Amino acid sequence: MKNNRFRMAMFRGWLLAVVLWPALALADLTVASPFTDNAVLQRDMRVPVWGTANAGTTVTVEFAGQKKSSVANTSGQWKVQLDSMVANAEPQVLRVSGSKSQVSFQNVLIGEVWICSGQSNMQFSVDAVPNIKALIPGAKNIRCFEVNRTVAMTAQDSLEGQWVEKHPNSAVAFSFAYFLEQAGDVPVGIILACWGSSSIEAWMPRDMTQTVPHFKTMMDEFDADTATRDRIVSIVEGPKPWSRTDDIFLRRQSNILYNAMIHPLVPYACRGLVWYQGERNTQSMFGMLKEPWFSRNSGMLKYGDTLKAWIARYRKGWGNEEMHFLVVMLPGYFKPLSTGPQMGAEHPTTHSWAWMRESQLKALELQHTSVVNTIDLGDVKNIHPKDKLPVGQRLALLAVREAMGQKIEAQGPMMERVKVQDAQLVVHFAHAEGLKTLDGNAPKAFWLADDSAQWTKAETELKGETVVLSSPKLKKPLYVRYGFAGKPNVNLVNAAELPAYPFRTDTFNP
Structure with a gap:
């Protein structure tokens, strides 16, 4: 009997040791949370692997024939850099x-x-788009790490999520990954970090208060708003799932999404970031509305400079000046602002999403950026359009050209210069080989004005790789706006049937 009790005690001790072993094993070593089973590591660049350990501990990383070591510093942090690897x-x-x-x-x-981030149109489900859902059987080596949607008052070192052998449940992210994998015949890993209703300020680190004045104002107000801060803490520490009201309240805040959902990813090696966001910042032209509180942000006119500062800051965080940013232009939609003329969905003076698209195109002032043109897509009444497949296709084209170096036509015609010829304006385009209209009719959505700033529809004629504009109402037209409206009716494309980018040549104030 005594021997049996002894054996049982020994067995319980052994079982307890087995149960506790993972915790004991990890007591002096952790690896950053983006590293899990089924992960995809970035090819053709150095790959940092990092974590924590007891100070002075030598940590060794082994992968693909490489063996690299690092010593944990006095703060217990370690990092190694794996050499560049082929797919x-x-x-x-x-x-x-x-x-x-x-x-x-x-x-x-x-x-x-690639990281895919933004708000609700990035979150928009694969199941809601039948022609994207139909791609699933053909998907091969596509994996996803979906970041748990939550917030934090300070920048976090870890997050919740894991790599899975499955496509992302985002119509845009999945279709992008699908066509990228098809074109490159390489595994594709998508890190999905998105949340509906979020502004760009939600995804900004606090130190951007030093470079973006309106963001400093927002964060100063946030710090002084004890009621809001207390409510955030109460929600996060309270029961889950959150109510819809609490969920929306959290995702419309500034900075705290970045703290919880982006900061722990830095500096996981990636080719770049796909950014489908902007709708939350379209509720005003000039920004910083007092009411409603969640419209207190950049507005449309300040968004472009904010976007550039945000890109620069992310690149600094990742330590990669060549980190590519693919910005999805907001598609056609019409909900006019009361601050401007009420001239309809196709008129170029209405305060509409046209001004946001112009701001988004400012990203092109930075190197290693692209803007996906969606001016021919969208729904005049629905802020969540279902025509997501072309978005994914066009994103992949740009990524294949920029990241894989394939010499393909990846974008539509872009205005290069406008020449004045008497009573006509001649618009010259880049990326205009095979310039044509999809319906065989004259080019649409061109408007002209002189110094009076009164806009009139242009008569148009396609001549080679140019479009000639005139109007019987203008003796001397000086300025042109193309596709510059909430929901313009456009038909101008190149031989690849990619749409011409919207533009304006005037500097009139909105």
């Missing part, structure tokens, strides 16, 4: 060893890694 769809093991423990991640691939 590989064969599963491999990533091992991280400390002085007393080892962590292994199975089934790791090497390919193209």
Whole structure:
């Protein structure tokens, strides 16, 4: 009997040790939360792997024939850099060893890694778009890390989520990944970090108060708003799932989405970031409305400079000046602002999303950026249009050209210059090989004005790779706006049937 009791005690002790072993093994070593089983690592660039360990611990990372070591600093932080690797769809093991423990991640691939972020149109489900859902059987090596949607008052070092062998449940992110994988024949990893109703300020680190004046005002007000801060803490620490009211309240705040959902990803190696956001910032032209509170943001006119500062700050965080940003232009939609003329969905003076698109195109002033033109897409009444497939296709074209170096036509005609010829204006385009209209009719959505700033529809004629504009109402037209409206009716494309980008040549104040 005594021997049996002894054996049972020994068994319980052994079982307890087995149960506690993972916690004990990890006590002196952690690896950053973006690293899990099924991960995709970025090809053709150095790959940082990082985490924490007891100060002075030598940490060794082994992967794909490489063996790199680092010593944890006095703060317990360590990081190694794996050398650049070629794409590989064969599963491999990533091992991280400390002085007393080892962590292994199975089934790791090497390919193209992109972060897909933004608000509700990035979150928009695959199941809601039948022609994207139909792509699922043809998807091969596409994996996703979906970041748990939450907030934090301060920048966090870890987040919730894991890599899975499944496509992202985002229509835009999945279709982008699908066509990218098809074109490059490489594994594609998507890190999905998006949340509906969020402004760009929601995804901005606090230190951007030093570079973006209106953001400093917002954060100063946030710091002084004890009621809001207390409510945020109460929601986060309270029961889940959150009510819809609380969920919306959280995602419309500034900075705290970045703290919880982006900061812990830095500096996970990736090719770039796809950004489908802007709707929340279209509720005013000039920004910083007092009411409603969630419209207190950049507005449309300040968005472009804010976007450029945001891109620059992310690149600094990742330590990669060549980190590519693919910005999705807001598609056609019409909800006019009361601050401007009420001239309808196709008129170029209405305060509409036209001004946001102009701001989004400012991203092109930075290197290694692209803007996906969606001026021919959208729904005049629905802020969540279902025509997401062309968005994913066009994103992939730009990524293939920019990231994979393939010489393809990836964008539509862009205004290069406008020449005045007596009573006519001649618009010259880049990316205009095979310039044509989809319906065979004359080009649409061109408007002309002289110094009076009174806009009139232009008579148009397609001549080679130019469009000639005139109007019997104007003796001397000086300025042109194209596709510059909430929901313009456009038909101008190049041989690749990619639409011409909207533009204006005037500097009239809105």
